[in-house]
Amino acid sequence: MKKEILGIQFDDLTRAEAAQAGAALLGEDKFHYVVTPNPEFILAAEKDKEFRDVLNEADLVLADGIGVVYSAKIQGTPLKGRVPGIEFAGDMLVHLNEMGGRLYLLGAKPGVAEEAGAHIVENYPNIALCGTQDGYFQDEEAVLLKVAAARPDLLFVCLGAPKQEKWMARWGKHTGARLAIGLGGALDVFAGRVERAPESWQKLGLEWAYRLKKEPQRAGRMAKLPLVLVKAAGKRLKK
Ligand code: UDP
Numbered sequence: 001m002k003k004e005i006l007g008i009q010f011d012d013l014t015r016a017e018a019a020q021a022g023a024a025l026l027g028e029d030k031f032h033y034v035v036t037p038n039p040e041f042i043l044a045a046e047k048d049k050e051f052r053d054v055l056n057e058a059d060l061v062l063a064d065g066i067g068v069v070y071s072a073k074i075q076g077t078p079l080k081g082r083v084p085g086i087e088f089a090g091d092m093l094v095h096l097n098e099m100g101g102r103l104y105l106l107g108a109k110p111g112v113a114e115e116a117g118a119h120i121v122e123n124y125p126n127i128a129l130c131g132t133q134d135g136y137f138q139d140e141e142a143v144l145l146k147v148a149a150a151r152p153d154l155l156f157v158c159l160g161a162p163k164q165e166k167w168m169a170r171w172g173k174h175t176g177a178r179l180a181i182g183l184g185g186a187l188d189v190f191a192g193r194v195e196r197a198p199e200s201w202q203k204l205g206l207e208w209a210y211r212l213k214k215e216p217q218r219a220g221r222m223a224k225l226p227l228v229l230v231k232a233a234g235k236r237l238k239k
Contacts, residue, residue, distance in 0.1 A: 002061075003077045006042045006231055009056050010063050010072070010079060018062055018083045019091035025059055026095060026154060026179045033058050033168040034181045036085030038065030039228040040221065041161050051162040054169040062088055066205040067225055071232035076239060084207075085183045086196065089156060092181065096154050097124035104150050104177070106143070107135035107158030108187040116190035135159045144171045155180040158187045 002009045013021065025032040035058040037045075045052040055061060062083040063069055072079040096103060103120065105113040113132035121129050131150035135158060137143050147155065155177040157164040164182040172180045188194040196202075197210030208225070212218055 003072065003079060005063075005068060005072050005075060005077065005079075006046070006228065006235065007052060008037055008042055008045060008061065010037070010061050010068070012079050013060075013062070013083060014080045015083050015087055015091070017080075018060065018088055019095070021060055022088060022092050022179065023095045026092065026099070026101070028178060031173040031175070031177060032060075032179050033165075033172050034060040034062065034088070034179065035165050035168075036062045036064040036083075036088065036182060036184070037068065037161075039067035039071065039225045042068070042071070042228055043224055044162060048162060051165065054162070054165045057169065058165075066208065067228055069205075071228050074229055074232040074236055076236050085181065086186050086189055089181055089183055089186055092154060092179065093120060093124050093127065097126045099153070100126045100128070101153035102128045102130040102151060104130055104147055104152035104155045104175075105132045105158070105187060106147060106155060107133075107164065107183075108185075108191070109136065110134040112187050112191045112193060113158075115192070116187040119190055119192060140167070140171065144174055147171075147175045147177075152177045154178070156183050156186065157181065158183045158185065160184060 001012050003012045035055050045055055063079050064085045066082055069079055069082045105117050117129040117132050121127055130152050133143055157168050157180050168180045168182055189196055197207040201210045
């Protein structure tokens with residue numbers, strides 16, 4: 001079931017339900033893409049119609065950040081919970097491993113996707129890592145041809161938002177992949193270059209605070225985030 005939160009149609013799913021839905025998409029012989037919006041996406045999509053449409057046309061729209069869950073609650077349309085993109089990606093790797101499928105990693109700084117790939121195949125030996133490409137390319141079409149030639153089943157697109165979502169919507173169907181997921185900084189995490197918050201912080205809904213502590217340069221970017229909660233409150237009051 002879809003729930004609209006500040007202009008974005010989210011799928012109201014638990015992590016297990018999202019994994020099941022993702023596995024079904026991976027089983028179908030056609031292209032699908034998944035987006036994992038956080039409050040920054042919501043604010044950007046308000047001002048960028050193309051981005052908003054690309055998000056709303058995705059096969060699955062997962063609530064990545066605790067800020068989305070809070071906004072949903074404040075707005076009066078609560079979600080079952082959050083489904084962090086990195087956890088959904090992990091669930092898809094488990095499934096791909098069972099299938100013995102092919103994985104392509106697109107994005108992050110040069111060298112990161114290779115490192116992430118090495119860690120992934122160490123943990124999931126039945127996955128064939130069919131290619132990697134850093135995210136700092138100029139020629140979009142050349143990259144598309146490279147991805148398509150590798151014949152992936154699953155494609156992680158980690159170029160930051162909104163670039164990764166627009167890339168998937170524009171080129172995804174030509175890649176031959178069954179499922180593409182826009183995952184922001186996930187390759188840095190899979191590569192072991194960036195640490196996720198410890199579980200205790202995650203459980204308290206403080207993953208954002210941990211990230212801010214580790215990467216204080218994000219403060220400017222994150223300062224806008226309470227605005228999403230204020231907008232959600234405004235929407236509730238209008239109802
Ligand atoms: N990135 C990229 N190409 C670009 C811009 C960014 O590959 O042109 C990568 C960047 O190296 C990082 C990821 O995209 O690995 C985005 O990370 P960010 O922290 O912005 O995403 P978040 O995790 O917050 O969604």
